[in-house]
Every structure is written in C-alpha cells, then in structure tokens.
Amino acid sequence: MWWFYDPTFPLVIIAIIIGFIAQQRVRSTFAKYSRVASARGFTAAKVVRLILDQNGLGNISIQGIRGNLTDHYDPKKRTINLSEPVYTSASLAALGVAAHEAGHAIQDAQGYLPMKARQAIYPMAAIGSQMLFPAVLGGIFLGLKPLVYIGIFLYTFAVLFSIVTLPVELDASKRALRTLQDSGYLISQEMDGAKKVLKAAAMTYVAAVVVSVLQLLRLLLLARSSRD
Numbered sequence: 001m002w003w004f005y006d007p008t009f010p011l012v013i014i015a016i017i018i019g020f021i022a023q024q025r026v027r028s029t030f031a032k033y034s035r036v037a038s039a040r041g042f043t044a045a046k047v048v049r050l051i052l053d054q055n056g057l058g059n060i061s062i063q064g065i066r067g068n069l070t071d072h073y074d075p076k077k078r079t080i081n082l083s084e085p086v087y088t089s090a091s092l093a094a095l096g097v098a099a100h101e102a103g104h105a106i107q108d109a110q111g112y113l114p115m116k117a118r119q120a121i122y123p124m125a126a127i128g129s130q131m132l133f134p135a136v137l138g139g140i141f142l143g144l145k146p147l148v149y150i151g152i153f154l155y156t157f158a159v160l161f162s163i164v165t166l167p168v169e170l171d172a173s174k175r176a177l178r179t180l181q182d183s184g185y186l187i188s189q190e191m192d193g194a195k196k197v198l199k200a201a202a203m204t205y206v207a208a209v210v211v212s213v214l215q216l217l218r219l220l221l222l223a224r225s226s227r228d
Helices: 008-034 043-056 092-110 113-142 143-182 189-225
Strands: 060-063 072-074 081-083
Touching: 008 072, 008 081, 008 189, 043 060, 043 081, 043 092, 072 092, 081 092, 092 143, 092 189, 113 143, 143 189
Parallel strands: 060 081
Antiparallel strands: 072 081
16 A cells, blocks of 8 residues: 555645646636737748748758647658648747747757757657556566565656757757847747746746656655565
C-alpha cells in the first residue's frame, strides 16, 4: 500500500496544483492579449515567414493546425505549426507565440546545444514516461524490485528532458522578443503584452520541472522505504 500514500504525497499534490495554476495563467493571459491587435497589422504567419527568411531559413514551411495553444516547431519535418487562433491573427499574443516558434527553428539551424541535448534525450524520455507506471506497478505486484528500479531509471530521462526543455524555451522567448522589437513588428508600447504572454508560457515549463523532480524524488523514497 506504500505506493498509494507516503509523506511525500502532499508535495506532489502541491506540484500538480502549481502546474494547473500555470496552465490557467497562460490560457487567461493568451486570451487577454489575443483581443489586442498589433498596430502594424502583421499576421502571425507573415511574421514567422519574415523572421525565417531573415535568417536564411526559407526551406522551413509554415502551416496551420487545429487546436488551441498547440503551436510547435517540428525539427524532423522542418515545419512551424501554428494553431487556429494564432495563424491568421495579428494580435500581440499571436505574434509573441509565433515569433517564439520561429526562435526554435533558428535554434535548430544554429545547433543550439540545449536543443540538441533535448532532441537526443527525447526517445528515452518518451519510453520512460510510458513505462514508468507499468514497470513500477508490475514490480510491486509481482514482487520484482529490479523492475521498479528499471522504471525509475527510465523515468529519469523524462525528468532530464523536462529540465533541458526549460533553457530551450526561455531562449526561444528571448529571441522572439528581441526580433519583434528590433525588426519593428511590434511597437515599443506593445512589447509588454507579448512579454506577459511568453512569461506565462514559461511558467508552465517551470511547473513541469517541479512536478517531474518531485515525482522522481517520491519514487526513490518509496523504493528505498520498501526495502526496509
């Protein structure tokens, strides 16, 4: 029964609450600045195209995808995918998000080390996230402690992925804000709105690190206590 409750369990609940608050904050901030149109009227898709071309990345395509806040850069397909509320929008929120994704494409082209590390870790991180609970629960019910430790070991890659993702995201936001201002896509009075959107988004990655680290700590403590 030790898996279902232990002294670290309240910390995990707190971390999950922090994650929920961070998600709600980014949604509310995005919604607020989605209603504020930029003065120059550039759409998010247009800004991304201009940023990519300025950096010699004309080979990267831009496409619209379904969903809300599903924007992402795909390094394998070399595409920037912008969600429906972003693609054709000229709002401060849309331009901030779009420039952020362009920042990821530039990172990839320049061989930005944290991004390369994240891409290298990803396959094992995906396996670790998928195998954690089957391995741990299977080890518990079958009485196979090595299986528990295998699950925990694999999960460390998911934790590392979460940690490495943080500087990647922060750097992309930094690049985005600098480009939006220096290239004149947003006027100085509008930069605060874009900053708030990207700052709120960054907090979701901070929360993800906290949750994953606390979960790993809890698993280690539980595994250790089960030996006593």
